[in-house]
Amino acid sequence: MIPDNLREHAVAVAVDGFDGEAITGGKQDRGEWTVEIAPGKIVSVCGFLKYDQQFIRLSTVTAVDRYPAEPRFEVVYHLYSIERNEWLRLKCRLPGVDPVIESVTSVWRSANWYEREVFDLFGIQFINHPNPRRILMPEGWEGHPLRKDYPITGYRV
Amino acid sequence: MSESGTPGQFMATLEEEQTQSGTRRMILNMGPQHPSTHGVLRLLIELDGEIITRCDPDIGYLHTGIEKEFEVKNYQQAVTLTDRVDYLAPLSNNLGYVLAVEKLLGLDIPPQAQWMRVMLAELTRLNSHLVWLGTHALDIGAMTVFLYCFREREEILRIFEMFSGQRMMTSYFRIGGLALEPPRGWAKRVKAFIDTFPSKVDEYEELLTNNRIWIGRTRGVGFISLEDMLDLGITGPMLRAAGLKVDARKDRPYSSYEKFDFVVPTRQENDVYARYQVRLEEMRQSARIITQAMEGMPSGPWKADAPHVVLPDREKMKTQMEALIYHFKIVTEGFRVPEGEVYHVIESPRGELGYYVVSDGTTHPVRVHMRTPSFGNLQAVPKMVEGILIADVIASIGSMDFVLGDTDR
Numbered sequence: 001m002i003p004d005n006l007r008e009h010a011v012a013v014a015v016d017g018f019d020g021e022a023i024t025g026g027k028q029d030r031g032e033w034t035v036e037i038a039p040g041k042i043v044s045v046c047g048f049l050k051y052d053q054q055f056i057r058l059s060t061v062t063a064v065d066r067y068p069a070e071p072r073f074e075v076v077y078h079l080y081s082i083e084r085n086e087w088l089r090l091k092c093r094l095p096g097v098d099p100v101i102e103s104v105t106s107v108w109r110s111a112n113w114y115e116r117e118v119f120d121l122f123g124i125q126f127i128n129h130p131n132p133r134r135i136l137m138p139e140g141w142e143g144h145p146l147r148k149d150y151p152i153t154g155y156r157v
Numbered sequence: 158m159s160e161s162g163t164p165g166q167f168m169a170t171l172e173e174e175q176t177q178s179g180t181r182r183m184i185l186n187m188g189p190q191h192p193s194t195h196g197v198l199r200l201l202i203e204l205d206g207e208i209i210t211r212c213d214p215d216i217g218y219l220h221t222g223i224e225k226e227f228e229v230k231n232y233q234q235a236v237t238l239t240d241r242v243d244y245l246a247p248l249s250n251n252l253g254y255v256l257a258v259e260k261l262l263g264l265d266i267p268p269q270a271q272w273m274r275v276m277l278a279e280l281t282r283l284n285s286h287l288v289w290l291g292t293h294a295l296d297i298g299a300m301t302v303f304l305y306c307f308r309e310r311e312e313i314l315r316i317f318e319m320f321s322g323q324r325m326m327t328s329y330f331r332i333g334g335l336a337l338e339p340p341r342g343w344a345k346r347v348k349a350f351i352d353t354f355p356s357k358v359d360e361y362e363e364l365l366t367n368n369r370i371w372i373g374r375t376r377g378v379g380f381i382s383l384e385d386m387l388d389l390g391i392t393g394p395m396l397r398a399a400g401l402k403v404d405a406r407k408d409r410p411y412s413s414y415e416k417f418d419f420v421v422p423t424r425q426e427n428d429v430y431a432r433y434q435v436r437l438e439e440m441r442q443s444a445r446i447i448t449q450a451m452e453g454m455p456s457g458p459w460k461a462d463a464p465h466v467v468l469p470d471r472e473k474m475k476t477q478m479e480a481l482i483y484h485f486k487i488v489t490e491g492f493r494v495p496e497g498e499v500y501h502v503i504e505s506p507r508g509e510l511g512y513y514v515v516s517d518g519t520t521h522p523v524r525v526h527m528r529t530p531s532f533g534n535l536q537a538v539p540k541m542v543e544g545i546l547i548a549d550v551i552a553s554i555g556s557m558d559f560v561l562g563d564t565d566r
Contacts, residue, residue, distance in 0.1 A: 029497050030260055056387055059502070060528035064515055078500050078511065078528070082387075082401075085408050089500060110390030113536045121224075136217040136565060145225055152229050 009033050011053055011088060018048045024093075032089060039075075039092040039101050046077070046090075046107045055079040055088060058104070061114035063122045067148035072096030073124055077104070094124060103129040121146035182210065185547070189218050196561030200538070200550075207546050212539040219565040227525040231491030232258055233332055235522065240326040242527060243563035245288050248274075248281040248317075249505040251330040254525075256411055257501035257512040258332045261494050264463055268455040270334040271413040276347070276450035277320065277329065278412075278503075279443040283354070284313045285506035285558075286436050286443075290361060293433075293555040297374045302364050309357050312350050319346060333467035334460030347451050354444050358437060365433070375429035379553035381541045383427070389540060390533035393508020394439065395557060397423045398431040405504040417446050429556040436558075466492045491520035505530055507558055527566055531559035 006012040006026045012035050016023055022045050025036035037045050049055040059078040066072055071093040079088045092101055103126040104111045115126045116135040123144035126132060134141065143150055188199035197218035203211040223242060227235050239254045240247035252274055259266065291306030314324040319340050321329040329336050365371045381391075383399045396403055404421040406414040422438035424431035460467045468487055469480035486492075496518040502511040508530030515524040534557045541557075542550050 030263075030499055032499060034498070058390065059509065059511060060513070060526065060533075062513060062524075062526040062528075064524045066523075076513070076526075078513070082403055087500065087502075089498075108390075109388045110533065110536060113532065114390075134217075136220040138217070145222060148228075150225075152225060 006035065009035075011035070011049070011086075014053060015045055015048065018052070019044065032087065034089045034091055036091045036093065039094060042077075042090070042092055043102050043104055043107065046079075046104045049079060049088070050107050054081045054083040056082065058108035058110050058114075059087075061104070061111055061118060063118045063124055063146075065122060065146065065148045067096070070096060073099045073122065075101055075118065075124060099124045100127060101125075102127045105130055120144070123147065187550075189215075198535075198554075198559075198561055198564075200554075202542075202547070202550070204547060207548070209542050209545060209547060209550065212542050214535060214538050216535065216561070216564055219561045221566065223566045224525060224527065227522055229521065231520045232494055232522060233487070233491060235525065236331055237326070237328045239527075240328055241562065242529065242566055243505065243507070243510075243531070243560050244325060245560050246281050246285045246506050247325060247327050248277050248329060249285075249503065249510060250527075251328060252278050252412065253501060253503045253505070253510045253512045253527075254514075255330045255332050256503065257499050257514045258494065260499045260501055261497055261514060261516055262332070262463075262466060263495075264333055264461050264466065266334060266412075266461055267458045268413070269339075269457050270459045270461075272450050272454050273335060273339060273459065274330055274412050275414060275417065276447050276454075277317075279446045279450070280313055280316060280347075282443045282506045283440055283447075284310055284317075286440050287313070289436065289506075289558045290433075293552075293558075294365065294371075296551045296555050297371065299365065299368070299371060302361060305357070305360060305364070309350075309354065316343075316346055316350065319343060331460075331467075333463055334458075338459060344451055344454070347447065351444055351447050351451065355441055358440050358444075362437065372430065374549075374552055375433060375556075376426075377428050377430075378545070378549045379429040379432075379541060379556050380427055381537060385540055386537065389537040391508070391537050391557075392530050392533055393504070393506075393558075394432055394435045395508070395534060397421065398435045399427040400425045405502050405509060409502070411501070411503055417449050419443075419446050429552050432556040493518060493520055494522075500528075502528075507531055507560070507563065508534060529563045529566065531561070531563035532566075535559050535564055 002016040002023050003025055019041060022037055022041040023035060024038050027034050057080040059080050062076050064074040073094040075092045077090040094101060103115055113135060115129055118124050119126060120134040120136050121144055183204045185202040185204055187202055189197040199215040201213040202209055223238050226238055236251055239250040242250050287306040287310045291303035294302035317327050318324045321327040386396060400423055402421050402423050407421055419442045422435050424435050464483050469484055473480040474484045494516040496516055498515040500511055500513045502509055510530055511528035513526040514522055517523045538554060541553055
């Protein structure tokens with residue numbers, strides 16, 4: 001069910017029409033729209049946004065760690081539609097224990113490296129990712145540096 | 158792209174496949190210190206004769222954890238980190254970050270600061286394109302161009318030094334305006350440079366545009382379809398050389414760009430030569446913007462009227478109690494930024510540069526994510542070089558204009 005504050009946002013209404021259970025929340029803040037999506041629906045919603053709503057570019061995928069709050073992780077997608085000249089932020093909330101979400105590489109190939117980065121630095125697993133290994137940290141590195149419980153100086157001396 | 162695990166495993170898988178299929182393919186390890194790879198990029202290339210059959214970029218050698226560092230700096234301190242991301246375009250990174258935080262704060266920036274930012278951001282574009290042109294030509298074998306480009310770049314760095322005291326790590330844009338008052342005599346210095354600059358671009362063109370070797374090495378090389386580019390996250394001059402007119406300065410103007418008259422150059426050919434033409438034309442357009450900014454520079458304050466964010470004047474601090482308190486608070490604690498999140502995108506010399514800043518209402522950001530153009534562009538390297546000759550790899554990746562500091566952060 002779409003929250004009342006998203007009713008004036010055409011894209012959110014379209015997503016709601018596509019899948020009534022996909023949207024779990026959202027807001028408009030400082031002129032930017034954020035739509036929260038149920039993690040299980042992310043791939044189908046992204047496919048809909050790309051092919052039906054002209055969001056042909058995935059600008060970036062990143063995450064925010066809300067430690068110690070729960071659900072701890074937010075996976076954040078920024079989409080851009082060249083045709084509509086419009087930005088959209090999608091957000092999925094994941095629990096702190098065993099955070100898993102499906103990869104959107106099948107929709108945009110550019111998600112490949114961004115999701116690898118999120119896995120590398122936050123330890124969020126992406127299902128069906130074609131190449132799920134670290135990208136920035138060295139192979140065999142322990143821990144995920146951008147988590148809030150990872151010390152700024154690292155564990156090694 | 159390799160479907161396997163580590164690069165070591167990638168090699169092993171390749172060798173195993175070859176033994177099974179009986180073909181002889183060579184695996185070439187290019188980098189991470191190869192002189193032509195512009196920094197510490199490592200490419201694993203599988204060759205069938207001289208044709209590349211597979212390519213796997215390995216990045217991360219310059220990963221310095223800047224995004225983690227943001228979380229322990231207060232908002233104003235963190236400006237210095239943004240310089241070090243893309244060290245060839247420090248002011249563009251300053252601009253992206255300060256605009257994002259100013260959006261969170263809801264600050265109004267006075268016109269003089271906005272115009273000054275536009276002027277210096279365009280000088281940064283010239284600086285970055287000059288380094289690109291010089292090194293790109295050097296890679297392909299035209300050494301003279303490098304010396305010409307660095308002659309002009311030196312003058313730009315001197316202008317930066319005049320403004321900020323620093324040649325490269327300028328940190329000149331601050332949240333709320335500029336770091337220092339524009340120096341006396343800046344207009345004369347910038348004018349002397351920009352009046353002659355278009356003729357310098359003519360000089361580069363004389364050396365390259367009709368040069369048969371240059372054309373032979375670049376025309377028809379490095380093609381990648383527009384669809385693939387959009388799907389793989391390429392932005393900036395690469396897209397414009399494929400005929401797509403996208404430029405954040407025009408599409409969603411920031412910092413008063415809507416008040417400037419300039420053209421977004423495009424080409425249709427979508428090869429290394431077209432990217433060269435697009436960037437050269439961009440240099441001429443940047444020169445136009447700089448001239449307009451210099452001639453029409455508004456007078457007035459150069460920092461916002463926001464005492465809780467911007468440091469007070471030195472004189473006021475010594476005479477007014479209130480200013481002294483603000484100064485003490487800003488220096489010791491930093492300023493609080495209202496809760497929220499913004500994603501601000503600007504057009505850096507390399508393409509789309511986005512800053513995603515999340516605040517929880519304290520003096521330190523919860524998260525700063527940089528969507529850097531080099532990271533997005535580099536991802537398309539395998540698609541671009543697979544199937545082409547090994548000799549064209551350097552020309553192709555050179556035309557992407559990536560900076561490894563920008564990629565790895």
